[in-house]
Amino acid sequence: MSQVQGKLTVGILALQGAFAEHQTALQKVASARKITVCLVRTPDDLQKCDALIIPGGESTTIALLAKLAGLLEPLRQFSKEKPIWGTCAGAILLAQVVENTKKGGQDLLGSMSITVARNGWGSQVESFEAPLSVDGLRNSEKPFTGVFIRAPVILALHPSPDVPPIHVVARLPVGTVPKSSAASVQLDPDDPRTIVAVRQGKHMMTTFHPELTKDGRFHEYFVQTCVLPSLSMS
């Protein structure tokens, strides 16, 4: 475990997108939990980390910049050993299969057995917020505000005996009708597009942006549920 003064180091991929917002949110959690926050721009930065957050932004741009920085393969290797949390664009990078990619496809880490579609609810104007009830969050009786901005949708989970179990962490509330032309009808409760947060093994993806709220409970949840347990196994 790469610890600095007995601390746990959580990296944030800082190539493009909302990495500063994650840094602010994580620093609030860090003060209570001996965590060093590291902005990751090179393979050397990544080496220092015990876990990683990939922020929202544009997944095609993040992947291209990661390739240019020589980070794609190190990220794939990292994901085999250490926890990654992908938010929105970061969720796309973690997915095994992505639909609606840019022409010619895009590089992925493929760390979670999930199919997502980019911009599943439509464009920026169809962004929306939804109150999410999330078991396992501190004060879970208080809904967590999911901020969905040109968000991907989960089209399918691919559980199999060969991969770690997949846990649905949060779904859109029954009756949510996103303003999107892509889903203007009320979603059926077991429609996979209602799934907006998933854990598989040590990784987590959220199709929304916890870093854009002032509510740090998802950052706490990632540390408690994904990061700390992975350290005890390493």
Ligand SMILES: NC(=O)CC[C@H](N)C(=O)O
């Ligand atoms: N808010 C976001 O991260 C948007 C993700 C972006 N639409 C993509 O496909 O990469």
